[in-house]
Amino acid sequence: MKIQVKFFVPLNIQVGTNQLEIELPDGATGRDLLRYLADRFSENQSVRRRFLGGRVLFLVGKEFISLDSPLQDQMTLVILPQGSCCHP
Amino acid sequence: MKGGYVGKILVVDLSNNSTEVQELPEEMYRNFLGGYGLGARILYSMMKPGIDPLGPDNIIGFVPGLLTGTGAPFTGRYMVVCKSPVTGGWNDANSGGFFGPELKKAGFDGVFIKGAAKEPVYLWIHDGKAEIRSAKHLWGLDSEAGREALRKETDPEAQEAMIGPAGEALSYMAAVMNDKHRAAGRGGAGAVMGSKKLKAVVVRGTDEVPVAYPERLKEVQRALSAAMKNSDLAKLFHEHGTGAFNGPSALSGDTPVKNWAGVGIIDFGEDGANAIAGPTLDPKYKVKPYGCANCPLVCGAHYEVKDGKWIKGMTERPEYETAASFGTLLLNKDAEAIFACNDICNRYGLDTISTGMTIAWAMECYEKGILTKEELNGLDLKWGNAEAIVELTKAIAEQKGIGKVLAKGSAKAADELGKGHECLITVKGIELPMHDPRLSPGYARTYQFDPTPGRHVKGGLGGMQLLMPSPAKYIPEGTGFLDVLLTTGSEVESSAGLCMFSGFLGMQNLAQRLIEAVTGWNFKGQDVLRTGARILNMRHVFNLREGFTPKDFVIPPRAIGVPPLQAGPTAGITINAQRLAENFFHFIGWDMETGKPSKYSLEHLGSMDDVIKDLYG
Structure with missing residues (x-):
């Protein structure tokens, strides 16, 4: 399946792109996506740790979905970095 | 071997125009370090309980950290300590910039001021000497004009901790300002200065603060520099400051929304979160970065608004707390309105958290019909009305109309008006800041x-x-x-x-x-x-x-x-x-x-x- 992934600011700066189309096996979950992204951006250690540690939120439309949710073909997923001004 | 502290504090009594240098034993620093630790120890001894926070018996201290002024990285900070007029209890407020190191280099680990002057004064401390000078001609000046005037008549490189008109008018949200836009903001310390008719503490020092093991300090500095080079997050904060995470915080549940009753993704939206995010704003407005003394991170920035509705020219990038207080909390997606509120607060010397939160309280009261348009200076204080938010911030700063009541903060405003208590988000009278316990318990x-x-x-x-x-x-x-x-x-x-x-x-x-x-x-x-x-x-x-x-x-x-x-x-x-x-x-x-x-x-x-x-x- 193919999904559209949008990286919410400032994650887009860290990964160097606003959006990606990603192909994953059918039945893949959010965690599988994060493992894929950790590999894809493995040169950036803080980004890799963020993905592997699950320190992100998944937004679909106006709903937040669990990182363990199964992903759907053609879905658009916004990934927000979890953190704050004091604890990035 | 002594290092970090100079071993002396200055005690000033404005009621009788006296200054006294006191020496402190090393034990005091070992036990309480500096900053608010040392401040708490000294104020507990010097101040009686039960005194009026806005009376002459309150004592206000300006206390740099133990390491401040030594060149140690990340240590440009000082703390203002006093009894709070907001909570009626202990208060400390912390600020960066250059005042703290300068005070240490001027020969003091802290300045403690008691009594009250009859007419406006400022304290001029330079290389171990202290003078109480008239500030009658400075009363009414904002933090920018005040700094320029003080430097003109003392030393062009002097640093100041001062109040703006908000502190002079005893606003309970008044901050102590330094470097024009740095604030020891919380707890009403600016009002305590105002009650003493103390416009500013101005310092200039050229002494070295001793360091016991300079080589060991350099070793830590080298390790920090190496860590900085490898830190993606440090680069992010250098570029975008505390606003780097404005966007995700607005949606994640970190930033309170709509006076703590809303939900980011529903009430503020992705568009709102993007609109106030540091990385969205910086390309358009950022002119140059600035940092505090001895800071390798350098997370501040000067902005320029070329043809704005409220600001035309230079201003400062709002910190996260400010962007959240005047943005997400009020459903305000107009970034330039946030800049304007930030600018007003900096110039008048107001705490941006309490000011934004007090406006949020007034907005909820207005939306629920508890406060009327007539009571609110004729403002249509609907959620997200940027124009009304800026106007009300001005009214609070100038204490005009309802602004005089709101300048006391939301809890005291509710008491004075006799309504709206159910919309207060305060503990012991002070407004909560912009991180939500429902996300981080x-x-x-x-x-x-x-x-x-x-x-x-x-x-x-x-x-x-x-x-x-x-x-x-x-x-x-x-x-x-x-x-x-x-x-x-x-x-x-x-x-x-x-x-x-x-x-x-x-x-x-x-x-x-x-x-x-x-x-x-x-x-x-x-x-x-x-x-x-x-x-x-x-x-x-x-x-x-x-x-x-x-x-x-x-x-x-x-x-x-x-x-x-x-x-x-x-x-x-x-x-x-x-x-x-x-x-x-x-x-x-x-x-x-x-x-x-x-x-x-x-x-x-x-x-x-x-x-x-x-x-x-």
């Missing part, structure tokens, strides 16, 4: 029971929990030890003068290593715990001596999910604040009913003999 304990309630910069579990997954962080069992550990660590970092952002680089035991290098002391992990606990207790017993008990500190139900939000990432969450507090009190050794530290724990901490006598006879 540890903030509930910190906001409720730090001796300065309602602060996000005090230690505890909250910050760490932002990065923790659910549901583990919501389990209220066994939190006490870690809560105490993180809180005492924060007490040491702050009193040493370290910026909390020094932790971004992930260097283990940074405060401890810097304290050892600068002072030459043997300062290990157990010293951090014991010293931090001593400082925390000192601030806490100041409040007990005022007659407070834990029952006086009530967290607003809305802030802990009573009732819970119905949507968003923190939907259905209710925090067990009582249990978090009990866990913390148990480990720090405080009685949950009376708040009293056990005699044993005070004896164990040491240097608290007068406190033990006051509490136990």
Whole structure:
């Protein structure tokens, strides 16, 4: 399946792109996506740790979905970095 | 070997125009470091309980951190200490910039000012000398014009801690300003200066602050530089400052929305979160970065608004707390309106958190029909009305119409107007800051029971929990030890003068290593715990001596999910604040009913003999 992934600011700066189309096996979950992204951006250690540690939120439309949710073909997923001004 | 401190404080009595230099023993620094640790120890001894915070018996102290002025990285900070007119209890407020190091280089580890002048004055301290000078001609000047005027008549390189018109008019939200736009903002310290007719403390110093082991300090500096080069997050913060995470915080449940009753993704939206995000704004407005003294991170920035509705020209990039207080909290997506409110607050010397929160309270009251348009200077104070938000900020700054009432803060405004108490988000009268305990439950304990309630910069579990997954962080069992550990660590970092952002680089035991290098002391992990606990207790017993008990500190139900939000990432969450507090009190050794530290724990901490006598006879 193919999904559209949008990286919410400032994650887009860290990964160097606003959006990606990603192909994953059918039945893949959010965690599988994060493992894929950790590999894809493995040169950036803080980004890799963020993905592997699950320190992100998944937004679909106006709903937040669990990182363990199964992903759907053609879905658009916004990934927000979890953190704050004091604890990035 | 002595290092880090100069061993002297200046005590000024404005009632009789006197100044006195007092020497402090090394033991004082070992036990309380500097900053608010030293400030709490000194104010507990010098000040009587029960005094009027806006009367001459209040004492206000300006105290750099122990490491401030030594060149140690991340240590440009000083703290203002006094009794708060807002809470009626202990107050400390922390600021960066260049004032703190300059005061140390001028020969003092702190300046403590009592009494009140009959007419406006400022204190001019230069290389160990102090003069009280007339400030009649400076009264009414804002923080920018005031700084220029003070530098003109003292020294072009002087640094100042001053009040703007808000402090002069005794606004309970008045901040102490330095570097034009840095603020020791919280708790109404600016009003305390105003009540003493003290416009400014101006300092210039050229002495070196001693460092015990300069080579060890350089070693830490080299390690920090290497860590900086490899830190993606440090680069992000250098570029975009605390606003780097404005966007995600607005949606994640970190930033409170619509006076703590809304949900980011529903009420503010992705478009709103993007509109106020630092990385969205910087390409358009950022002119150049600025940093505090000895800071390798450099997280501030000057903005320029070329043809704005409210600002035309230079201003400062709002910090996260400001962008959240005047943005997400009010459903205001107009970034230039946020800049305008920030600019007004900086010039008049107002705390941006309390000002934004007070407007949020007024907005909710207006939307619910508790306050009318006529009562609100004719403003249509609907959620997100940028024009009305800027106008009301001006009215508060100038204390015009309803602004005179709101300048006292939301809790006192509700009391004065006799309504709207159900919309207050305050603890002990002070407005909560912009991190929501429903996402990071540890903030509930910190906001409720730090001796300065309602602060996000005090230690505890909250910050760490932002990065923790659910549901583990919501389990209220066994939190006490870690809560105490993180809180005492924060007490040491702050009193040493370290910026909390020094932790971004992930260097283990940074405060401890810097304290050892600068002072030459043997300062290990157990010293951090014991010293931090001593400082925390000192601030806490100041409040007990005022007659407070834990029952006086009530967290607003809305802030802990009573009732819970119905949507968003923190939907259905209710925090067990009582249990978090009990866990913390148990480990720090405080009685949950009376708040009293056990005699044993005070004896164990040491240097608290007068406190033990006051509490136990």
